[in-house]
Amino acid sequence: MTTEDLSFVIVGHVDHGKSTFIGRLLHDTNSLNTDRLEELKAACFALGRELEFSFITDHLQEEREQNVTIDTTQIKFKTDKRNYTIIDAPGHKEFLKNMLTGASQAEAAVLLVDAHEGIQEQTKRHATLLHLLGVRQMMVLLNKMDLIEFRQERFDQLKTELLQFLKTIGIMPAHVIPLVAKDGDNCVLRSERMNWYTGATFLDALDQFTCKNDTAHKPLRYPIQDVYKIADKRILVGRVESGTICQGQEIVFLPSQKHTRVASIEVFGKTNKKEAAPGESIGITLADPLFIERGEIACAIDAPPPIAKKIEAHAFWFSPHAFEKKDRIRLKLATQDVQCQVEKVDRIDSSTLNTIEKDATLLHTAEIGKFILVPEKPLVLEPFDQIEELGRFVLEKDGEPCAGGIVVSTHGTL
Amino acid sequence: MDHLDTLENKSIYIIREAYKKFPNMGLLWSIGKDSTTLLWLCRKAFFGKLPFPVIHIDTTFKFPEMYTFRDHYAKEFDLNLIVTKNQEALDRGINYATHDAITCCDELKTKALKQLIVQKKFKAILVGIRRDEHGIRAKERVFSPRDEEFTWDYKNQPTELWDQYKSPINPNAHVRVHPLLHWTELDIWEYIRREQIPINELYFAKNGKRYRSLGCMPITKPIDSTAADIDAIIQELKTTKKAERAGRSQDKESAYAMQKLRSLGYM
Amino acid sequence: MRRRNCCINTRNFMTRQLKLVILALDGLEYDYVTKFCYKQLQQDTFGKTDISAFELPRSVILWSSFLAGKNKEKELVATQDFWHASLPITETFFTAAKNPLAIDVPGFTYTHEQHDRERANMKEFFEGNTIRIEDYDKHVFAHHLKVKEQFFAALQEDKHDVIMAYFSVADVIGHLSFGITPKMRMIYQELDDIARTVKETYHGNVLIISDHGMFARGRFGDHTPYGFWSTNFPVSFTTPALTDFFKTLTALLTQKP
Numbered sequence: 055m056t057t058e059d060l061s062f063v064i065v066g067h068v069d070h071g072k073s074t075f076i077g078r079l080l081h082d083t084n085s086l087n088t089d090r091l092e093e094l095k096a097a098c099f100a101l102g103r104e105l106e107f108s109f110i111t112d113h114l115q116e117e118r119e120q121n122v123t124i125d126t127t128q129i130k131f132k133t134d135k136r137n138y139t140i141i142d143a144p145g146h147k148e149f150l151k152n153m154l155t156g157a158s159q160a161e162a163a164v165l166l167v168d169a170h171e172g173i174q175e176q177t178k179r180h181a182t183l184l185h186l187l188g189v190r191q192m193m194v195l196l197n198k199m200d201l202i203e204f205r206q207e208r209f210d211q212l213k214t215e216l217l218q219f220l221k222t223i224g225i226m227p228a229h230v231i232p233l234v235a236k237d238g239d240n241c242v243l244r245s246e247r248m249n250w251y252t253g254a255t256f257l258d259a260l261d262q263f264t265c266k267n268d269t270a271h272k273p274l275r276y277p278i279q280d281v282y283k284i285a286d287k288r289i290l291v292g293r294v295e296s297g298t299i300c301q302g303q304e305i306v307f308l309p310s311q312k313h314t315r316v317a318s319i320e321v322f323g324k325t326n327k328k329e330a331a332p333g334e335s336i337g338i339t340l341a342d343p344l345f346i347e348r349g350e351i352a353c354a355i356d357a358p359p360p361i362a363k364k365i366e367a368h369a370f371w372f373s374p375h376a377f378e379k380k381d382r383i384r385l386k387l388a389t390q391d392v393q394c395q396v397e398k399v400d401r402i403d404s405s406t407l408n409t410i411e412k413d414a415t416l417l418h419t420a421e422i423g424k425f426i427l428v429p430e431k432p433l434v435l436e437p438f439d440q441i442e443e444l445g446r447f448v449l450e451k452d453g454e455p456c457a458g459g460i461v462v463s464t465h466g467t468l
Numbered sequence: 469m470d471h472l473d474t475l476e477n478k479s480i481y482i483i484r485e486a487y488k489k490f491p492n493m494g495l496l497w498s499i500g501k502d503s504t505t506l507l508w509l510c511r512k513a514f515f516g517k518l519p520f521p522v523i524h525i526d527t528t529f530k531f532p533e534m535y536t537f538r539d540h541y542a543k544e545f546d547l548n549l550i551v552t553k554n555q556e557a558l559d560r561g562i563n564y565a566t567h568d569a570i571t572c573c574d575e576l577k578t579k580a581l582k583q584l585i586v587q588k589k590f591k592a593i594l595v596g597i598r599r600d601e602h603g604i605r606a607k608e609r610v611f612s613p614r615d616e617e618f619t620w621d622y623k624n625q626p627t628e629l630w631d632q633y634k635s636p637i638n639p640n641a642h643v644r645v646h647p648l649l650h651w652t653e654l655d656i657w658e659y660i661r662r663e664q665i666p667i668n669e670l671y672f673a674k675n676g677k678r679y680r681s682l683g684c685m686p687i688t689k690p691i692d693s694t695a696a697d698i699d700a701i702i703q704e705l706k707t708t709k710k711a712e713r714a715g716r717s718q719d720k721e722s723a724y725a726m727q728k729l730r731s732l733g734y735m
Numbered sequence: 736m737r738r739r740n741c742c743i744n745t746r747n748f749m750t751r752q753l754k755l756v757i758l759a760l761d762g763l764e765y766d767y768v769t770k771f772c773y774k775q776l777q778q779d780t781f782g783k784t785d786i787s788a789f790e791l792p793r794s795v796i797l798w799s800s801f802l803a804g805k806n807k808e809k810e811l812v813a814t815q816d817f818w819h820a821s822l823p824i825t826e827t828f829f830t831a832a833k834n835p836l837a838i839d840v841p842g843f844t845y846t847h848e849q850h851d852r853e854r855a856n857m858k859e860f861f862e863g864n865t866i867r868i869e870d871y872d873k874h875v876f877a878h879h880l881k882v883k884e885q886f887f888a889a890l891q892e893d894k895h896d897v898i899m900a901y902f903s904v905a906d907v908i909g910h911l912s913f914g915i916t917p918k919m920r921m922i923y924q925e926l927d928d929i930a931r932t933v934k935e936t937y938h939g940n941v942l943i944i945s946d947h948g949m950f951a952r953g954r955f956g957d958h959t960p961y962g963f964w965s966t967n968f969p970v971s972f973t974t975p976a977l978t979d980f981f982k983t984l985t986a987l988l989t990q991k992p
Contacts, residue, residue: 090915096869097908097918100876101925109917279481280488284515291513293481322512333469335480337515348488386632448632458629721953726861728957729910732793733817735858 058265061128061139061159063149063189065180066166071197075166075235076129076140077107082242083257085131086110107236135261147404147420153187154370154422154458162191162263164256169208169232170201173215182407185223186368186422188438188445188460191263193229194220195256199248200234206250229259269296269332273357274305275436275444277388278350282337289320289337290346295388295443297354299338300329307350308434309361315341332443349390351434351444359436359444362464364397365427369449369459370404370420377417377456385429387447387461393430394449400424423457426465435461472659476509479647482610483513483594485633486645490592493520493645494550496581499534500682501667502596504541505656506648508665510594511545521548523584523593527576528553529564529684537668550588554580564686572684585642592643600652612644654705661698672696752834755940755987756890756933757899759840760926761794762906762956764948765963773923775930776943781965785976786947792958794906795820797946797977799842802827804981807842818854819847828981829897831988836895838885839903849878853907860911872908879904883929890936897988902926909949913956940968940987944980 066072080086091110098105114129129140141152141160153160163184167177184192194216202208213230220227231240232251239245240255254262274297282289299305303316319327320337330336338352353359371377377399385394401410402422410421417423438445438460449457469477487493495510495518497503510518524538542549554562557575564572585593611633648656660667670679677690678701695701729735760776765783768776786792789800789808795817799807803826811817822843829835837844856874859866879902886900905922912918933941943966948959962977968987972979 093868093872093915094917097872097876098921100869100873101921102880103921103925106917106921106924109920113916279484282514289515291484293477320515322515331469333474333477335477335484335513446630448629453634455629455632455634721955722861724952725910725955725957728952729857729861732791732958734854734910735861 058136059139060136060161060260060263060265061141062162062164062260062263063141063153063160064164064166065183066164066195067168067176067180070166070168070171070176071108071235072166073108073111074106075195075197075241077109077111078235078238078241079140079256080111080114080129080131081107082238083131083133133257133261136265138260150183150186150404150422151370151372151420151458153189154368154460160187160189161265162193162260163187163189164260165192165194165227167194167196167212167216168198169196169212170198172212173219177216178219179407181220181223181225185225186402186407188368188442188462190225190439192225192227193231193256193259194227196230196232197235199232199239200237204232204248206248209251228262229254231256231259269441269443270298272296272441273359274299274303274352274354275359275388275441276305276338276352277390277444278307278346278348278352279389280348281346287320287339288343289339290352291335291337292352292389293335294330294332296332296441298329298331299336299352301327304355305352306355306358307344307346307352308358309432310346310350312344312346313355314344317341351388351390353434359434359441360464361432361434363428363432364465365425365429365433365435366462366465367425367427367447367459368462369423369425369447369457371417371423371457372419373451373454373456374419375451375456376419377423377451379415381451383456384450385427385433385447386450387433387435388444390433392433395428395430396425397428398426423459425459435464437461437463472655472662475651475655476512476659478650479506479509480513481631482633482645482647483510485631486592486594486611486643486647487513487519489633490643491520492588492590493592493594494523494584494588494590495520495594496596497522497524497538498596498682499524499530499538499668500596501660501671502598502648502656504667505651505659505665506594506596507545507547508663509647517546518548521550521588523581524549524551525577525580525584526551526553527572527580527684528558529572529576529686531670531682531685531688533668533670534682537666541666550584552580552584554583564684569687572687590642592645594645594647596648597646598651598653598656599649610646610649612646613641614644654702657698657702657705661702667698671701673700752893752896753890753898753937753939754990755897755942755984756937757897757984758926758930758933758941758943759798759899759901760905760943760945760963761798761841761901761903762909762947762949762958763923763926763943763945763963764905764950764959765961766948766959767919767923768963771920771923773927773930775927775934776923776963776965778930778934778941778943778965778967780970781943781963782973782975784944784962784964785974786960786962788976788978792947792960793817794946795841795845797962798840798901801944801946801977801980802829802840802843804828804978804985806978811842817842818845818850821845828984828988829899831985832895832897834895835897835899836889837899837901838889839882839901840899841901846878850903857910868911871911875904875907886929887932890933902929905945906949909956911955913949914951914954934967940966942966942980942984946977 064072095105131138165180196209196212209232231253232248233240235241239247242257244255275295276299277292277295278290279292282291299316301316301319305316306313317339319330321327379396379399383394385392399414399417400412401414401417402424403410404420404422436444445461447459448455497507554576562572562575670682672678673693673696676692676694678693678695679688679690682688693704695704786797788806796808796811799811799822802822811820814820820842824830839846856866856871860871882902889898908922930943945963947962949956950959
C-alpha cells in the first residue's frame with residue numbers, strides 16, 4: 055500500500071498565527087502524541103486556561119524521536135489521502151539556502167496572513183520569497199477572522215488586494231481561505247461562523263495539490279549518466295527524471311538532436327521490463343547504433359524541452375568567497391556540465407528580500423543572485439516550475455560548489 | 469515505487485555517479501550485512517560484474533565463518549577480490565590479547581587500507597556506512613573527501629546539492645562514497661529479506677545468542693536473542709527500538725529525579 | 736492579552752496603606768523568564784540572586800533565610816523537620832510593618848496540609864507508581880487558584896501595608912514536568928498575568944523573587960543554584976544575596992508614605 059507524500063512550506067509572520075495554526079492542524083488530524091496531549095489538556099482545564107496550540111508546535115522536538123537523517127525542521131502529519139510534511143521556514147536566509155540547494159524541497163506553499171493586520175510589507179516579502187523559489191502551487195490563508203468579526207466584505211476586500219499584488223510577481227493562488235487557527239474554523243473542519251464562505255477548507259485545498267509523484271504524466275526526460283558495454287550491448291544508464299520510458303518508444307537525444315527508438319529497458323535481475331517510471335535508475339539500449347555520451351538527455355519526441363542559449367535563474371550564493379561577474383563558473387544541471395558566463399546579476403538580500411543592487415559586479419556570501427547566464431554550449435533545461443529535475447542546478451567555481459539555484463525561464467532557444 | 473525501491477534507486481544512482489567520476493575505485497567489503505548489501509547494489513548497478521576491485525581488509529581475527537562466506541561469494545559473484553593485511557604490524561605482534569581495540573583497529577585496519585589506497589592509487593572507496601549508526605555519522609556526506617592524512621574535516625564539508633556530488637581536486641586525496649547513508653538498520657534487513665541477499669549465519673540466533681554486528685572475534689560480543697531467521701530479526705528490531713525509546717532513557721531520568729528530590733528533602 | 740478566569744473585579748484605585756507587594760514565586764527560573772520574554776515578571780529591573788552561601792537549594796530554608804535576613808540553614812537542618820519550622824514574626828522583616836499579610840509563606844505561614852500532601856503525592860508517583868500526573872497537577876492547581884483569589888481580594892482591600900503572596904506552582908509542577916515545555920509556558924504565562932494584574936491595580940513597590948530556579952532532566956526538573964529577582968523601584972544591586980533583601984525591605988516598610 056503506497057500512500058502519497060507531499061511536503062509544503064508555511065510562510066508567514068510568526069505573530070500571524072503560524073505556530074498556532076500548525077498546532078491546530080496536528081491536533082485536528084490526531085497527529086499529536088495522545089498521552090502528552092491529554093496531560094496538557096487536563097493541566098489547562100485545572101488551571102482554568104486555554105490550550106495554546108503554538109506552545110505545542112514550538113516544542114514538538116521534545117517528544118519526537120531524534121531523527122538524525124534530517125537537517126531541516128520537518129513536522130509530519132497524516133490524513134487518509136497522504137503523508138504530509140511541513141517544512142519549517144524559521145528565518146528567510148536559512149530557508150532560502152535549503153530550498154535553493156535542495157536540502158528541503160517543498161512542493162507547495164501556504165501563505166498565512168493576519169486578516170486583522172491586513173496586507174503589510176511582511177506579506178509582500180513572504181510572497182517574494184515564494185516567487186524566488188519557484189514554488190508555484192500555493193494557497194493563501196486569511197487568519198484571525200474572529201478579530202474582524204467574520205465580515206465577508208472585509209475578506210473580499212483583502213482577497214482582491216492580495217490577488218492583485220500576487221499577480222505582479224506571477225503568483226496565482228489556487229485558494230484564498232478565511233480561517234481562525236486558534237479555534238479551528240476552516241482548518242480541518244468547516245467553520246460554522248462563516249456560512250457565506252463556500253470554498254474549500256484548508257485540508258481539502260491541501261489534498262487538491264498535486265504530488266511530485268505525478269511527474270509520471272509529464273514528458274519524458276532521461277539524462278544519460280554513463281554508457282556501459284555489457285556482453286555486446288551498449289547500455290545507456292541513467293535515472294528517469296520525469297515521464298515514463300517504454301520499450302519501443304520514439305525518443306530524441308538533446309542537444310545533439312539524434313532520433314531513435316528504445317530497443318530495451320535494462321535492469322539487472324528483471325528480464326521483461328517494458329517501462330520505467332520517474333526515480334528509477336535503469337539502462338536502455340537503442341534501436342540505432344548511435345554514439346551518445348553523458349550530458350545528453352533522452353526526451354519525448356512530441357514534447358521536447360527548450361535548448362537554451364540564455365538562462366534566467368535565481369541562485370543562493372553560499373560560498374565563503376564572493377562572486378565576481380568576470381569569474382568563470384561551471385553550471386551543473388542533471389548530467390550536463392558546462393562553463394558559463396554571467397551577462398547580468400542583481401543582488402538580493404536573503405533576509406529582507408530587498409534588491410540591494412541591480413546589475414552588480416559582485417555577489418556576496420548568503421546573497422541571492424538573479425542571474426542572466428550564458429552557457430558556452432546550449433543547455434537542455436526546463437523552468438523549475440515545469441519539470442524541477444531539469445530546472446535546478448549547481449554553480450561551481452574552481453571545482454568548488456558555490457551556489458544552488460533554479461531556472462526561472464529560458465531565452466533564445468534553438 | 470515503494471520505500472525500498474526509492475532507497476535502492478538512489479543508491480544505484482550514487483554508485484554510478486561515483487564510477488563515472490572516479491573509474492579507479494574500490495568497494496570496501498567487511499563481509500558484514502551492510503557492505504554485502506552494498507555489494508549487491510553494485511551488482512545491480514553494473515549488471516552483474518563489478519568493473520572495479522572489492523577490498524577485504526583482513527585483520528586475521530575475523531570469525532572463521534566470515535572467511536568461508538567471503539571466498540564462496542567472491543567466486544559466485546566473480547569478484548576481483550583484493551585481500552590485504554598489515555603484515556608488518558602483525559609481525560610486530562599487534563593483536564587483541566596484548567593491545568587495546570583502538571590500536572588494533574588503527575594498525576590492522578586503517579593503516580592497511582591507507583597502504584592499499586596509495587599502492588593502487590584509488591581515487592574513491594565505496595563504504596557501506598549509514599547515518600543512523602552513530603551520532604557523528606549524521607554529519608557525513610555522500611561524497612566525503614579524505615585528505616592525505618585520512619582526516620575528515622567535518623566542519624568544512626562540501627555542500628551536497630540537488631544530487632550533484634563534488635570531485636576532489638587534490639591529487640593525493642581520495643573520496644569516501646556512502647551510497648547507504650539514507651538507509652536505516654531496519655531498511656537494510658527488509659531489503660535483505662526482499663532480495664534474499666546471502667547473509668552470514670552468525671547473524672542468526674544459535675543457543676539463544678546472535679551477533680548484531682560482525683567485528684573482530686575477540687571484541688565482538690553476541691546479544692541475547694532467539695531470532696533465527698530474517699523475519700524474526702526484523703520483528704526484534706522493531707520492538708527493541710520501541711522499548712529503548714520508551715523505557716530506558718525514561719528510567720534513567722526517573723532515577724536521577726528521585727535521587728535529587730531525596731537530597732533536597734522532598735521524599 | 737486576554738485574562739481567562741478573572742473572577743474578581745479589579746478596580747483601579749490608589750492603595751494608600753499598601754507600601755509593598757512581594758510575589759514569592761518558588762522555583763522561578765531566570766533563563767526561562769528571559770528566553771520566553773515574560774515582560775511583566777521582568778518589571779523594570781531584574782537579575783539573578785546569589786544563593787552560594789547555602790549548601791543545598793532547599794525551598795523552606797531559602798525562604799526562611801530571605802525573611803530573616805540571615806542564613807538559617809544550619810539551624811533549620813538541626814531541627815530535623817525544617818518543613819514544619821516557623822519563624823516568629825520578630826525575626827522577619829515583617830516586624831517593621833504595621834499590618835502585614837503573608838499568604839502561605841514557607842517557614843512562616845506555610846499551609847502544611849496542602850504541602851505535606853504534595854510531597855506525599857510526589858513520593859507515591861515515584862515509588863508507588865499509583866498516582867497519575869494529571870491528579871498530581873490537579874491538586875497543585877486547585878491550591879494555586881485559591882491563593883490567587885485570596886491575594887487579589889487582599890489587594891482590593893486597603894487593610895495591609897505589605898502583602899507577600901507565595902505561589903509554588905512553578906516549582907511543584909516543575910519537579911515532575913519541567914521538561915514538558917508547553918505546560919511550563921502556560922504556568923509562566925499565568926504568573927506573568929498575575930504580575931500584570933498587580934501592575935494594573937497597584938502603583939507602589941513590587942518585588943518579585945524566587946528562591947532558586949529550575950532546569951530540565953528529561954521530563955523532570957531539578958533546582959538551579961540561583962534565584963530570580965525583579966523590582967519596579969530603583970535598586971543598587973545586580974546579583975544580591977538572598978539575605979540582602981531584608982535591609983532593603985525593612986527600609987521600604989519604615990518609609991513615610
